[in-house]
Amino acid sequence: MSEASSLVLTEEQQLIQETTRDFVADQCSVDSLRQLREKREDAGFDRALWKQLAELGWTGIIIPEEYGGAELGLAELGVVLEELGRKLAITPLISTLVAGAGCLVRAGSDEHKAAILPAVCEGDLLLALACQETARHDPYSVSTTARKDGDGFVIDGAKTLVLDGAAADRFIVVARTSGDSGERSGLSLFLVDANETGLSRKPTFLIDSRTCADLTLSGVRVDSGALIGALGAGADILDPVLDSVAASLSAEMLGGVLDTFERTVQFLKDREQFGVKIGSFQGLKHRAARWFCEVELSKSIVLKTLRALDSNDVQAPELSAACKARLSDTFRYSGEEGIQMHGGIGVTDEEDIGFYMKRARVSELLFGDASFHRDRFASLQSF
Amino acid sequence: MSEASSLVLTEEQQLIQETTRDFVADQCSVDSLRQLREKREDAGFDRALWKQLAELGWTGIIIPEEYGGAELGLAELGVVLEELGRKLAITPLISTLVAGAGCLVRAGSDEHKAAILPAVCEGDLLLALACQETARHDPYSVSTTARKDGDGFVIDGAKTLVLDGAAADRFIVVARTSGDSGERSGLSLFLVDANETGLSRKPTFLIDSRTCADLTLSGVRVDSGALIGALGAGADILDPVLDSVAASLSAEMLGGVLDTFERTVQFLKDREQFGVKIGSFQGLKHRAARWFCEVELSKSIVLKTLRALDSNDVQAPELSAACKARLSDTFRYSGEEGIQMHGGIGVTDEEDIGFYMKRARVSELLFGDASFHRDRFASLQSF
Amino acid sequence: MSALDTFRSETRSWLEENCPAAMRTPPEKTDTVWGGRRSTFPNEDAKIWLERCVEKGFTAPEWPTEYGGAGLSREEVRVLRSEMKALRCRPPIFNYGLLMLAPVLLEYGTDEQKAEHLPPIARGEIRWCQGYSEPGAGSDLAGLQCRAVRDGDEIVVNGQKIWTSDADVSDWIFCLVRTNTEVPKHDGISFLLFDMESKGVSVSPIPLISGASPFCQTFFDDVRVPARHLIGKENGGWTIAKRLLQHEREMLSESTAGARPTQKKTLVDVARESLEVPEGPLTDGVLRDELAQLYMDRLCYSATLERSRDQALAGIGPGPETSMFKLYLSELGQRNSDWRHRVVGARGLGWDGDGFDDEELQTTREWLYGKASTILGGTSEIQLNIIAKRVLGLPD
């Protein structure tokens, strides 16, 4: 059994963890979310922070070396995301790197890769995946159309909940070139410049102080080179990329779970009522112990899934589904238990714990909630 | 607001409760289940007990006075069933009275009523409803057919889980006279003598020491007078009768819930570990308190539903569904918590608590489990 | 029975004649009439309706007429309520003075205190707030530190309260204070009333996870209170405090029984929209099952409330099982708003700004605000303790 597939961190991963942990301790805090909320900048994140991540090499961590990246795996990126997630840092790592660059690395033309990936590694270019169209994540429910027109395509439609879409320089737009909404075949992926004529975006400010965007595409004209991969076979790219996105997002959520759990256990040890520490009440003890189990299971499935994706394990899709479902449920549960155990202070804006619950809900709904992934898991297992 | 619809017991109901409670204290115990289990008699219940119930007037409690009954309501019967349910007494009250006599009172011919109801009141005749055909309760899934043949009908098919079917003198057989399995229309109800040629029954011994029967009907010939109600409109009788059955069974289950809860709370007060009563542990206290809430809600919905059925409230069908779903869940939960809180002794055959859990499972699955009734509730509410 | 029937028909006629049509529509949240010195009304009809009820004693129907009530019997009050419900009459007024303070004043106040405080409450002239919790005394309410020292005919209050609902718009406060620090904590607490306009009182609202909130922090700096505003005995306030909490729990369990009318779309509506299933069975079997469970639990809860009221009529008073109502309703409410919010999906992720409509934003804020319901007014854990101890008699 090779070291890489063992469910403990490699030395390199430990190093990445320590570096990121130091960085997060220095640079990230829940207070910055309060500031972002007040500022209401369209970008929805701190560009200075992003440049610093680029200097650490994290913005290209999974990009091949020939394009300036570190060519490491999702397991390594997961370590970074987990640490950032602990303090709810907002970065476009998932949108730009896992979703956007993920599509290009997997199926982009050499021109695309050469034009875009080095700039992504430098932290100079942001990507976003414009996939969702309704209130519920459902990747094949695509009504946006791309119609062949001369040498290129004309795209019409609307997208919602485009993560980091307010700041993105390029979109990867999922559009239908044949078939009906709901069908797996007939989807195609297009690289579209954010400034393209006919494309307009509106930022939406979310409860966790993050920003998404709604897109309107009205007669957006792109040339044939904008197509990523084969015409009508976009789902073959989209499926594995969405698995990677689900697992990476889960790693970020794991950070939130861990911080929520640890800060609450600490609170139980510190807070006094009735002349004793409230952590001495068996009612709370048993709940904390059950919570601990859910946290441990979450850790394991994230590690296991990221490694499976990195090694192209055939089980990777169902692991990804199990992973996102589990983290969605556990993060939600962590937010709820965290607030309830904090008592009155827990529902104030002043206390950080509420931000974790808000992030939990947003992360839960991004790229498929637990129910979506249970359905997907059942389909993958043919039942 | 009339006294009868108030959710407290009337004086008459209190009297019935006290009488039954005394009777149960005298005559019923979980030990008799152990005896029934060893004896393995086909009847599956104690006929002497049934005669005593007849003497109390309970076997005719909801039958009109003109046929020798007390002409009281399900609310009164519910009080009796709850008390019997406390000690898991096995009686054919639900099969004979609510299901069997229920169909006849509602839609039987004068001849049927005159021939059968007085004998039921006397405790001399037992009825059973032969409705279910597969492992899951689904009243319209009927493949048993009744074919017109001269002046009568010929019935072919098979039935399962016929409650008290091993002892019944007459069956009310649900058969299809038109349409396909699953359709509401086309069902007809027939009164069939247990000794009719072509009808055979096999007793099945259940985990709660109760007996049901599997029936085979092979060319069973009945005359046209055997039809109950209008041809093909059997569901119009069956639906309200099954509502009454669900609610009555829920009342019996409530007795089991109450006894399980009360004996476990007593156990928490008596049992010592670590030098203190285990009921002083907050982990168990909080669970007992949550359990109390579920028990209280169960009490209320049973009272409310029985009264609604007695007054032909339009809400009665959805209340019946809510009632059976709630009691199925609460009885199960009570059995599980009861056993777990009893610890090691709880899983032994010597301790009574296990019998409550077994009864809970049987009652849960009889006449539709919680999932069935949630589905029915949703349909009734058009969503 | 006949007298009650007469009362019923008279009451119905009076309501039909006197309750303005606009007051017979389901109220929005903003339609609540709170009363008080700075009272505002959503419209003229609301003002008229309150005035007519005050005149008739119907804001406090069970109180003696001398204190502004109608002097009705329990049965008559029940008839009045059922008639108001039948005609969908809105409650003329809602506030904590009426529902929480007044019952304990009636039980523990002197005749002078009743005469001074009850009539203004019945008339909706004075709005009260509740000074109970402190930053260090939440679940352990009796651990409160807010100090009150007698100085001649006055009592001087110093300290801090938290979670004081509507302190910034209330006129008076009923307040738990520590009048003895030398005895076990329950034995040194007094129940004191004072005017929020007194010198030394200051108030600061608390933003919650859902944004702005009615809750405040309240600070007392040498506030001088006439000693006659002490209810019950000095150091004997804990008994009164606990009784008031029962009334509070009762209020919390009644105020939102059944569906809250604050949102226009039912849960079914929301699900139909989100799933794009305009009619027929909801296509998501799991959501459909969950929804049935929610509605059923609501039915069971309402039936339990109804049974409790019927028991009260039959002479069995509200006991510690009010903890059950507070516990269950707050959690059921959370399940409701959590379900609604989950089903709304991406449409429920907006904090503010364009891109989300009012109902969506409200769904989100209510989901967040609902997290407080299992904490404030006594946490769920405290309710479980009370049930275990006082209802089930489990040992300490």
Add this chain to the structure above:
Amino acid sequence: MSALDTFRSETRSWLEENCPAAMRTPPEKTDTVWGGRRSTFPNEDAKIWLERCVEKGFTAPEWPTEYGGAGLSREEVRVLRSEMKALRCRPPIFNYGLLMLAPVLLEYGTDEQKAEHLPPIARGEIRWCQGYSEPGAGSDLAGLQCRAVRDGDEIVVNGQKIWTSDADVSDWIFCLVRTNTEVPKHDGISFLLFDMESKGVSVSPIPLISGASPFCQTFFDDVRVPARHLIGKENGGWTIAKRLLQHEREMLSESTAGARPTQKKTLVDVARESLEVPEGPLTDGVLRDELAQLYMDRLCYSATLERSRDQALAGIGPGPETSMFKLYLSELGQRNSDWRHRVVGARGLGWDGDGFDDEELQTTREWLYGKASTILGGTSEIQLNIIAKRVLGLPD
């Protein structure tokens, strides 16, 4: 790495040559080889397989060769396991001596004790049972009363044990006894071994809610035990007792990890049959969702077990978090068998007799028997206490 690779290929060859084909099929529950004086084998191949493993030291591969082991390193043991798994070789033997007693003998036994007891365990000659719980000492194990008094070179045991698995078919018992009644309860316990054929030992099986069971009540009436069978110090047994419990929990969490092969139909099979959906998505959306959840939780559990093993290899030993495995697996197992039983519906209501096939009756009995899993071997509540205290460090 190269040496390990060599070991891997040699081991694989040996297994391929020596493990009979019949021992490479999934075992039924009745195929377990327990060993002992009254050892029986399901078939001749099982006997041959055990003998070959004994000879090679593979029944206890990590033990020193002098005690009948193979003296393998942790890495080699892991390789052996993974190769056995790859070839689907059945474990040659399974019993409590091997998995629970032996690890503490290796840690706490004298050389003489190891030499006396370990080789017969490795050879499958002696079957052990566990004398821990007593009727009055379940969760409060340290409250045990079974009395042991020294009398010269012997120790005289009087008392009663309960839940002694397989006491009626075991040869020896490892038993907790009270050797001092004057000190705090944890300080007067000793860890004693004795032969179940000793005079004064009697055994009576306990019927459970599921029917006959492997559990027994065991009575000791002036049983005389040579003092050399005391493990560790007199009155120092509690430390050993706790360590053994960790090994027990580890065993319980491994023995049924993933799907138990005792039932032929998978949960999907059962659902397809009950719903009459031979292929395609299960038509009951709720059951489908629940099933996905069960399978996912199983995946998460297995991943956690795998991570724990990897951590052990990396030098982080099994600590109190074994309580988590015991807790989670027993509850997951209950959820599994409860779900299966619910889905089987009416077919799962049979106690015995005609009308139900073997698999249906087994489903029912396993559902019932499973209720014991969260109680025996330390209740879930005890595991929660251990996690709260030793893992999370929450105060007493």
